[in-house]
Amino acid sequence: MGLAASLDANLPEKPETTKRAGGETALKALSDLLADDMLACNRAVVARMDSPVPLIPQLAAHLVAAGGKRLRPLLTLASARLCGYVPSAGEAPRHVNLAACVEFIHTATLLHDDVVDESALRRGLASANAVFGNKASVLVGDFLFARSFQLMTEDGSLDVMAILSKAAATIAEGEVLQMATQNDLSTSMEKYLEVIHGKTAALFAAACRVGAVVAGRPQHEADALDAYGTNLGMAFQLVDDSLDYAADQRLLGKTVGDDFREGKITLPVLAAYHAGSAADRVFWRRVIEDSAQEPDDLDHALSLIAETEAIATTQRHAAAYADRACEALSIFPDGEVRRLLSEVAAYTVSRGR
């Protein structure tokens, strides 16, 4: 099956149109709605990344303070709220502590993602971990990972531990698979989707499922939230992969082309490669498979991606996953949290436009 057919075969079934108005502010609106929980989660993160070894909180703070959107813990908190979780009187707020676990696992994977190989160093990619070095990134990541399991042990739910330890294993598998597909233009669409499921969607799914579990909701609700998280994560990563080739982002001064320089196999590249001419394919093989890149190659790659509408193809897939994410929420009664979660899915796609 060629990539074009494969692309369609891999589109989630029955994509539906979702209202996207106001999508861009959904994430902020959801954070605001859950502001108390988010604040408590931030406090838990800071309190529990402490260690008598000073470099650990220093390096962790470097990432945690940089912060970003805290999307993954927000998903745990929102899912718990959607499922009507209320901490028992005198009980620690389980959803808050588990949201911190999710953030620790995510931060650990970010730190480990910073680790570069000798070959990457040769290509000048050392900046990602330039401040602290490979070894510190690995060890502090290990600490946060271990700490997240200490937190889970304190929480005491074997169900939660099964969900998050499985997600952690799946993330590692996804990242290894990504390494194995690097520089390989024969990577199939299926394999690419498996990579982004592992590296991104698995933790989104687990973060959501945990919310249902702390609320003691039945299996089908946990499954629905898992499906929401999975599809949201797929959409999120597809958009992320498209942003790495978004020429207009470049005009805004944002970094473009990291994936290109690393020879990472993402949908924009696969789509452009398969839709390209014979000459285009020679180009792609040289820059991606042989890693023989020259200064103007990124510009040429961006123009080929524009010609072949590879970004539009990627966005179309992302939109279909976002629709599936919204659809998964339909078993829950209508309400503000459900509405905002749907809008977050829409926002995820719109940020690439």
Add this chain to the structure above:
Amino acid sequence: MGLAASLDANLPEKPETTKRAGGETALKALSDLLADDMLACNRAVVARMDSPVPLIPQLAAHLVAAGGKRLRPLLTLASARLCGYVPSAGEAPRHVNLAACVEFIHTATLLHDDVVDESALRRGLASANAVFGNKASVLVGDFLFARSFQLMTEDGSLDVMAILSKAAATIAEGEVLQMATQNDLSTSMEKYLEVIHGKTAALFAAACRVGAVVAGRPQHEADALDAYGTNLGMAFQLVDDSLDYAADQRLLGKTVGDDFREGKITLPVLAAYHAGSAADRVFWRRVIEDSAQEPDDLDHALSLIAETEAIATTQRHAAAYADRACEALSIFPDGEVRRLLSEVAAYTVSRGR
């Protein structure tokens, strides 16, 4: 307090002389006694490191097959046996699965220890992970770490999870502290002992404690096994650190000087530095603190270490810890497992002679 006084202050109290006859074969004798359990543990390790992503079992097998003595899982199995653990009819052999968890955590730390920094690469130390690269070492380590928590979740004991997740956090702290002390000759004896406790003794202790927990033994027995493991681990690492400067090992064709080249702060170096002349200290500062090493420097370092009896000092500390390990077992009734565990402690020290 000078290092000499500090050395004595840090010697475990009341060292006792322990019979060392036959020590060298104790490890094999213990493995033979527990051969069925060890075989089952090896099977569990191989079965559970499997993954649909081929690179994972490939790389893991590279380390697991290389094997070594499987000392840590052996400690779990022996401790469980010492505590009279018998799997319930129809129950999975918990000690076997938890021994596999311990081995996974150890293998993950080995893989992560292989990760090198750009500076190390510059000094030509890339060989440790030359086969697969930094990134693969990190990710497969992460997978094994996650998998060990999946296994613990299946086992279902929160006590075990608390022990092993805390050990994992302590290992990471110890390794970070080791990084922080690297190239720093002002490192105190206390700090050095904290490093080797974290990087080595913590997992030895946890491996032993888990054996008492699966057997459902009272706290003081778990504490005694923890003390055995801690002291054994300290002895083990002290000997390991001395072997890296053991000139006669070099004659046997074994690698000597890795710690030296990395500027790692270990007791042989600290003892030689503090016992050395002013000229010797200038030498040590150049090679360890400034990392300015020349071809003949290792030979000179070995001769300074011999002159100052720094290996004997290190061995004396190791022997004292080994004695404390044996002493910790005294609350258990005499028997073959207890006797062999004592001999393992003796063997640990004798391998450095």
